[in-house]
Amino acid sequence: MLRGAQRCSCLLARQVAARSAATSYIQTLPATLAPLAVLRTAILPDNAPGGAAGLPSTSFPSQSIHTSAWMWQKPSPLDDEDKGRENEDGTVRKINREAGTPKGDEKSKTFEEGFISPHRGSTSEQGDQDSDYLMMHPVYTKEYAESVKPQHKVPEKFHEKTGYWAVTAMRSSFDFITNYGPGKMDECKWLQRIVFLETVAGVPGMVGGMLRHMRSLRSMRRDNGWIHTLLEEAENERMHLLTFLEMKQPGPAFRAFVLLTQGIFFNLYFLFYVMSPKHCHAFVGYLEEEAVKTYTHCIEEIDAGRLPDWEDKRVPDIAKEYWKMGKDAGMRDLILNVRADEACHSHVNHTFAGMQSYEDNPFVKGNHMVA
Ligand SMILES: [Fe+2]
Numbered sequence: 001m002l003r004g005a006q007r008c009s010c011l012l013a014r015q016v017a018a019r020s021a022a023t024s025y026i027q028t029l030p031a032t033l034a035p036l037a038v039l040r041t042a043i044l045p046d047n048a049p050g051g052a053a054g055l056p057s058t059s060f061p062s063q064s065i066h067t068s069a070w071m072w073q074k075p076s077p078l079d080d081e082d083k084g085r086e087n088e089d090g091t092v093r094k095i096n097r098e099a100g101t102p103k104g105d106e107k108s109k110t111f112e113e114g115f116i117s118p119h120r121g122s123t124s125e126q127g128d129q130d131s132d133y134l135m136m137h138p139v140y141t142k143e144y145a146e147s148v149k150p151q152h153k154v155p156e157k158f159h160e161k162t163g164y165w166a167v168t169a170m171r172s173s174f175d176f177i178t179n180y181g182p183g184k185m186d187e188c189k190w191l192q193r194i195v196f197l198e199t200v201a202g203v204p205g206m207v208g209g210m211l212r213h214m215r216s217l218r219s220m221r222r223d224n225g226w227i228h229t230l231l232e233e234a235e236n237e238r239m240h241l242l243t244f245l246e247m248k249q250p251g252p253a254f255r256a257f258v259l260l261t262q263g264i265f266f267n268l269y270f271l272f273y274v275m276s277p278k279h280c281h282a283f284v285g286y287l288e289e290e291a292v293k294t295y296t297h298c299i300e301e302i303d304a305g306r307l308p309d310w311e312d313k314r315v316p317d318i319a320k321e322y323w324k325m326g327k328d329a330g331m332r333d334l335i336l337n338v339r340a341d342e343a344c345h346s347h348v349n350h351t352f353a354g355m356q357s358y359e360d361n362p363f364v365k366g367n368h369m370v371a
């Protein structure tokens with residue numbers, strides 16, 4: 001009897017040890033790849049004025065409080081003058097025209113003409129003391145959220161073409177495997193798809209932010225503002241996930257698949273970001289374009305009456321608080337807000353893909369127009 005109990009406890013201990021070893025392995029994989037990042041910094045220095053790490057060592061803009069594009073509440077007319085505009089509170093809002101204007105064929109590459117999905121967020125006045133623990137994030141007017149539509153940046157450069165084709169291949173396969181298509185989706189399938197994709201979408205911002213953070217530490221130089229924007233994106237995606245999880249709790253098989261996917265995607269993205277951040281940002285830019293398309297399909301399905309269970313469904317409190325939605329907000333309002341966030345991510349990542357990693361983040365607090 002005693003021997004049996006000893007054997008059981010021994011087996012249990014072995015299982016626990018094996019499980020914790022597997023978890024540690026997954027958690028430390030990125031750390032094992034970290035030397036590659038060091039190697040890249042040493043062997044492939046960016047052509048920056050600041051030296052090997054590619055980060056300028058001296059000058060740092062006076063507008064050094066970098067946030068995401070959350071300040072963009074109003075339309076950003078491209079014909080505004082560089083000298084800045086006055087805010088309602090009398091302070092001058094500088095428009096970073098240099099960073100904010102596409103090079104070359106400017107006219108055909110403005111947001112208004114569909115070059116990159118636009119994003120306009122809120123001002124801090126719309127913030128809430130209760131959600132102060134959250135990072136900056138956009139809050140949209142209903143009109144703005146309705147106006148967001150799928151847009152496409154035509155891939156021209158090599159890193160854009162690579163990102164575009166990678167996303168196209170992934171999307172086609174995923175759609176085929178999951179039997180996705182107009183008229184084929186019900187409320188349950190939509191939630192499954194959204195929950196799964198949001199578990200993936202939160203990875204790139206965190207990986208990019210983490211790698212830039214680590215580079216700043218080891219090179220002992222400033223990052224010039226990218227980290228915050230990338231982490232804001234990661235948190236924003238996680239808030240999407242938490243919102244939809246209020247409506248559907250996945251089962252064990254689903255969770256196992258998420259674990260597997262994250263293990264693969266996190267490490268691959270980490271490796272590629274070490275090798276070429278430009279490729280990764282272009283990839284995410286196109287991935288987010290697809291997200292905008294998907295949420296637009298979802299809105300069309302709601303409008304067509306094909307998702308009857310969502311017609312009277314109220315959104316979870318977490319979402320009402322996050323996007324400052326009214327108490328009667330419905331599923332359509334929620335999807336509109338999420339879609340506007342995805343357009344923002346597309347815009348931010350396409351912008352970063354067109355920049356050198358040592359350049360200042362153009363998404364500076366006070367600016368409302370970039371790239
Ligand atoms: Fe998302």
Ligand SMILES: [Fe+2]
Pocket residue numbers: 201237288291341342345
């Ligand atoms: Fe996104």
